[in-house]
Amino acid sequence: MTTLRSTLEFLLYDWLQAESLTARERFGDHSRETFDAVLDTCERIAREKYAPFNRTVDTQEPQFDGEKVILPRCTYEARQAYAESGMLSAAQDYEMGGMQLPYTLEAAANSFFAAASISIGSNMLTSGNANAIMAHGTAMQQQVFAANEFNGRWAGTMCLSEPQAGSSLSDIATRAEPDGADFESDALGPRYRLKGNKMWISAGDHELTENIVHLVLAKIPGPDGRPVPGVKGISLFIVPKKLVDTEGRLTSERNDVALAGLNHKLGWRGTTNTLLNFGEGKYPVRGASGAIGYLVGKPGEGLKCMFHMMNEARISIGMAATMLGLAGYYASLDYAQNRPQGRPIGAGGKDATKPQSRIIEHADVKRMLLAQKAYGEGALALNLFCARLVDEQHTGTPEAVDEARLLLEVLTPVAKSWPSEFCLEANSLAIQIHGGYGYTRDFPVEQYWRDNRLNMIHEGTHGIQAMDLLGRKVLMEGGRGLQLLAGRINGTIEKAMRHEMLAAYANQLAAALAEVGAATKAAWATGDAQEALANAVPYMQAFGHVVLAWTWLDVVLAVLERDASVSIAPNAGRVGAMRYFFHYELPRIGAWLNVVRQRDMTCAQLPESAF
Structure with missing residues (x-):
C-alpha cells in the first residue's frame, strides 16, 4: 500500500493540484490535512478488512440455500467498515450525510479497496445507484431510497x-x-x-x-x-x-x-x-x-437516467482494472526483487561459481516490470484526471463546466476500456515474471488476472465502447470534444518542447495526434457507418495509446517542475515509465490506424461460411 500511497499523493497534489479545490465554496471546509485523513482511513480499512481476505472470498464463493445467499463473515465486516467510514456518501451534500469531498479524492481513496480486494470492494453500484436517484428521482425518492443507500442501511x-x-x-x-x-x-x-x-x-x-x-x-x-x-x-x-x-x-x-x-x-x-x-x-x-x-x-427516458449511472460506473470499472493491474505489478516487483535465478552473462559466458542473480537484474524482467508500471500508473493518472473533470463539471466556471463535460464524453470510453485491456496485459506479465509459480494459487497474481478479465466486458464490452468512441463521441457537437482534447494535448506538447530531454517525445506525440486526426477523417470519408466502424477497436486502441502518451508526458512535466535533476528514485521511475511508453508502446499505433484509414473490410465482409 505504501507504494500506492506515494503514487496517489504525487498524482493528486503535484500533478492535479487537488489541494487547490479547497478554494471553492463547496470544498471550503477541507484542506490537505482532511484529504490525507480520508486517505489514511481508507488505506487502514483496506489493509485490515480487505487485503487479508482476498483469497478467502475467491475460494469461498457465494452460496444460495434456496432462501438466501450465504457469504463469508469477512465480507460482512468489510462492508460494515466501509459503510461506517462514510465513503458511500463521500461526495454528497452535508444535508445528505455526506462529507462534500471532491470526487477526485473519493476516487483516489477508493483505489485502496480495489487494490486490496476487488471482490469485496465493489460498493460502486450502491453509490452510483443513489447518485442516479439524486439526479433524476423525486425529493421523496431521494429521501427514502438514496439517503438510505448513502448511510449504508441499503x-x-x-x-x-x-x-x-x-x-x-x-x-x-x-x-x-x-x-x-x-x-x-x-x-x-x-x-x-x-x-x-x-x-x-x-x-x-x-x-x-x-x-x-x-x-x-x-x-x-x-x-x-x-x-x-x-x-x-x-x-x-x-x-x-x-x-x-x-x-x-x-x-x-x-x-x-x-x-x-x-x-x-x-x-x-x-x-x-x-x-x-x-x-x-x-x-x-x-x-x-x-x-x-x-x-x-x-x-x-429510462436510458437517459440510467446512463448517468452507467458513465460513472464505466470510470469506476477503469479504476478497478487499473488497481488490479497495479496489485499484480506490486506483487511481481516484490517477487523479482527476492527471487534468485540465473547468472550474468559475461564475455566468456556464465560463471557457475558466482552467486545467482535476482531476476530483477535480467533485462527482460525489467522490461515486463516497466510495462506493468507504464500501464498501471498511466491508467491511474488518466482515471484521476477524469475524476478531476467531474469536479470541474460540478464546481467550475460555466466555461470550465462545458469543457469538462465534453472532455468526459470523449475520454470515458477510453478510461473504461484502455485499462481493461492493458492492465489485464500487465496481470499476464505479472504471471510471467513468477514463472510456473505464477500459474498456481500459491501466489496472488493468477487471481488478479482472473478478476481483471471481467473488466473488458463489464459495463459495456470493448467493442461497444469502441463504437461509442468512433461512432459518436469524436463526432458529437461537430467534433468539439475531440478538438478540446487535441487542444489539451497540444498544450502539453508546447510545454514539453521547452525541455531538452522531452522535445523528442513532444514531437513524437504531435505526430501521433496528427495520425489519429487523419484516421478519424478517413474512417468517415464515405459517410458509411459500416465502413467507418469496421475497425473501431483498433481505432480505440490507438486513440487510447495517444491519450496515455499525453498523460505520461504531462506527468513527467510535473516531475521536472519539482525535481529537475530527477534525483528522487520514484521520479526516476516515472521518467523511465514515460520513456518506455514512447519507445515501446506509442509506435504500435501505426498498424492500428492503418486499417482504420483504409476502412479495411477484411473482418466485416468475410462470409460466415468461411469460418
Whole structure:
C-alpha cells in the first residue's frame, strides 16, 4: 500500500493540484490535512478488512440455500467498515450525510479497496445507484431510497441486461404496467407492476444490508396498449427487494423479486452475480402479480437516467482494472526483487561459481516490470484526471463546466476500456515474471488476472465502447470534444518542447495526434457507418495509446517542475515509465490506424461460411 500511497499523493497534489479545490465554496471546509485523513482511513480499512481476505472470498464463493445467499463473515465486516467510514456518501451534500469531498479524492481513496480486494470492494453500484436517484428521482425518492443507500442501511444495483438481449437494450422484454391499486406508498412515485427477468446483476441478492434497491429498465405500454419498440419505450424504475414506507421503514411485505440463481464466475467471486425474476409470483404483493416499481424521471427516458449511472460506473470499472493491474505489478516487483535465478552473462559466458542473480537484474524482467508500471500508473493518472473533470463539471466556471463535460464524453470510453485491456496485459506479465509459480494459487497474481478479465466486458464490452468512441463521441457537437482534447494535448506538447530531454517525445506525440486526426477523417470519408466502424477497436486502441502518451508526458512535466535533476528514485521511475511508453508502446499505433484509414473490410465482409 505504501507504494500506492506515494503514487496517489504525487498524482493528486503535484500533478492535479487537488489541494487547490479547497478554494471553492463547496470544498471550503477541507484542506490537505482532511484529504490525507480520508486517505489514511481508507488505506487502514483496506489493509485490515480487505487485503487479508482476498483469497478467502475467491475460494469461498457465494452460496444460495434456496432462501438466501450465504457469504463469508469477512465480507460482512468489510462492508460494515466501509459503510461506517462514510465513503458511500463521500461526495454528497452535508444535508445528505455526506462529507462534500471532491470526487477526485473519493476516487483516489477508493483505489485502496480495489487494490486490496476487488471482490469485496465493489460498493460502486450502491453509490452510483443513489447518485442516479439524486439526479433524476423525486425529493421523496431521494429521501427514502438514496439517503438510505448513502448511510449504508441499503445496497443498490443496476438491472439492465436480460438473458435473451445481452447488451442490446432495445430488445429487453421486461414490462411495466401502471398499478391501479390505491395505497399509501404512491407518495414514492408513479407505481407500476413489473414482470421480466434480469441477468448478470452484481450484488443482486445478499444479506449484507437490510434492503436492496434495484434500478430496473423496463418497457411501458404505448398509447395503443402495446410496448413502444426500440429504446423510446424504456423507462427506469426503483424496485426495492423489500417494500418500504415514506419514512424509509421496511413494511411487512417482501416485493416480488426472486433470486433465480447465481452465476459462477472466473473472477470477482466474492461479489454475488445473479439472475433475478421480477413479478413471477413467488412473492405476490397485495394479491396481485408483478413486482412493485416506482418510476424514476419521465416515461420513456429510462436510458437517459440510467446512463448517468452507467458513465460513472464505466470510470469506476477503469479504476478497478487499473488497481488490479497495479496489485499484480506490486506483487511481481516484490517477487523479482527476492527471487534468485540465473547468472550474468559475461564475455566468456556464465560463471557457475558466482552467486545467482535476482531476476530483477535480467533485462527482460525489467522490461515486463516497466510495462506493468507504464500501464498501471498511466491508467491511474488518466482515471484521476477524469475524476478531476467531474469536479470541474460540478464546481467550475460555466466555461470550465462545458469543457469538462465534453472532455468526459470523449475520454470515458477510453478510461473504461484502455485499462481493461492493458492492465489485464500487465496481470499476464505479472504471471510471467513468477514463472510456473505464477500459474498456481500459491501466489496472488493468477487471481488478479482472473478478476481483471471481467473488466473488458463489464459495463459495456470493448467493442461497444469502441463504437461509442468512433461512432459518436469524436463526432458529437461537430467534433468539439475531440478538438478540446487535441487542444489539451497540444498544450502539453508546447510545454514539453521547452525541455531538452522531452522535445523528442513532444514531437513524437504531435505526430501521433496528427495520425489519429487523419484516421478519424478517413474512417468517415464515405459517410458509411459500416465502413467507418469496421475497425473501431483498433481505432480505440490507438486513440487510447495517444491519450496515455499525453498523460505520461504531462506527468513527467510535473516531475521536472519539482525535481529537475530527477534525483528522487520514484521520479526516476516515472521518467523511465514515460520513456518506455514512447519507445515501446506509442509506435504500435501505426498498424492500428492503418486499417482504420483504409476502412479495411477484411473482418466485416468475410462470409460466415468461411469460418
